Amino acid sequence: MKNIIVADDQGFCWGVRRALDIVSKNGKVLIYGDLIHNKQVVEQLEQKGKKIIHQVSGEEVLPVVITAHGTTVENLDRFKELKLDIVDTTCxxxxxxxxxxxxxxxxxxxxxxxxxxxxxxxxxxxxxxxxxxxxxxxxxxxxxxxxxxxxxxxxxxxxxxxxxxxxxxxxxxxxxxxxxxxxCSPTRKRQESAASLAQKVDIMIVVGGYHSSNTRKLKEITSRYVESHHVETASQLKKEWFENKNEIGITSGASTADWIVDEICRKIREYT
Ligand code: SF4
Incomplete structure (x- = not known):
């Protein structure tokens, strides 16, 4: 019987939750850059009328969102010059x-x-x-x-x-x-929690966007202690990883939604 243990601290940090709350209260908006480094969550946002942009032209009529990790002073000055409506979610x-x-x-x-x-x-x-x-x-x-x-x-x-x-x-x-x-303290807690769990299990699954720097760091940390795999979604899991592994640890980056981790747990249970 396999035992799946999810790290005490993992998933959305409060800075990302705050940014998503602000964005969801603002109807249709243009998000300047990646609000969070998670393709699946970004796809959900796009379905709700939030559009990701990487440049501004000055023609924008919808509010422009600055993401949780902020932007440069030069960008802010330019947005002001173009008189854009700004929604600032900087953590x-x-x-x-x-x-x-x-x-x-x-x-x-x-x-x-x-x-x-x-x-x-x-x-x-x-x-x-x-x-x-x-x-x-x-x-x-x-x-x-x-x-x-x-x-x-x-x-x-x-x-x-x-x-x-x-x-x-x-x-x-x-x-x-x-x-x-x-x-930041959510990052510190996630790293400590991942390191502690990795020392108690036979394998670690680290969930989060491949471009998410905090997720990559979690994988780097857990790999020091145990076999670790970084996946974005449940479909990337491989059944053979779990052969002869009884204690399975899961952690996820600060931009990973709970439902993605739930799907991972469900899929691993199917293997048992
Ligand atoms: S990782 Fe830390 S700094 Fe970045 S959004 Fe989350 S809480 Fe804020």
Whole structure:
């Protein structure tokens, strides 16, 4: 008999729930970029008249939604210039990173952002800082000429463990460093919960969008302890993964809806 255990902390974070609530109350809207990195949830939104756009022309008559992980100052200025109706769902925990960065700058620290420079959130943070340095791993720290006095912050969904290692590497390289771990608490709890569950089971299934950085990080964490597979939907599960596995752990990224996890559990039960 197989035992399926779902992690205590997994699925939609409150920042994503908040963004979805705001969007659902606003009728037809244009969503600038991916509201969440989950194809299935985005398809459901589109069926309800919410359209994803990646550019604005100024001709838009519907409100334009800024997503949970924010946008750049340049984009905001442009939207205002074009007099677009804006619905801002930026997560308060992302806005907090902007504040932490500005406070460090006021104390004359040069900002180093640990994160993925291609991610919308990191672009948004960087646009609010003065000439920040962005690094995503220890190798990049070695390559960079980092200023002497640095204030270190990070992307909200960054791996806590990696953040500590990279921040310490930067600290060793500069005269003075002030480290502010700006990973958000839902991300921290999901990572801790995934690591703890992965140590008790025979296999982990990590559910979430292939483009979701926080889901990929969960898979990276669980893989350290046990065989782990990242899937977007139940149809991607393979029966042979579960042969001779009795304890099956499930976790999911911050943009994964409960119904997707329910479908995964149902499908695994069918295998038993
Ligand atoms: S992952 Fe964290 S920062 Fe991002 S939307 Fe969720 S709660 Fe907010």
């Amino acid at each position: 308060p925990l992302v806005s907090k990173i902007y504040r932490v960065g500005r406070e460090l700058e006021e104390e004359d620290y040069h900002i180093v952002i640990i994160g993925d420079k291609h991610h919308v959130e990191v672009k948004g943070i960087a646009s609010r800082m003065k000439d920040p340095v962005i690094v995503k791993n220890e190798e990049e720290v070695a390559e960079f000429n980092i200023p002497d006095k640095v204030g270190i912050i990070c992307q909200s969904t960054f791996s806590m463990e990696k953040f500590d290692k990279i921040a310490q590497r930067i600290k060793a390289k500069v005269k003075e460093a002030k480290i502010r771990n700006t990973t």
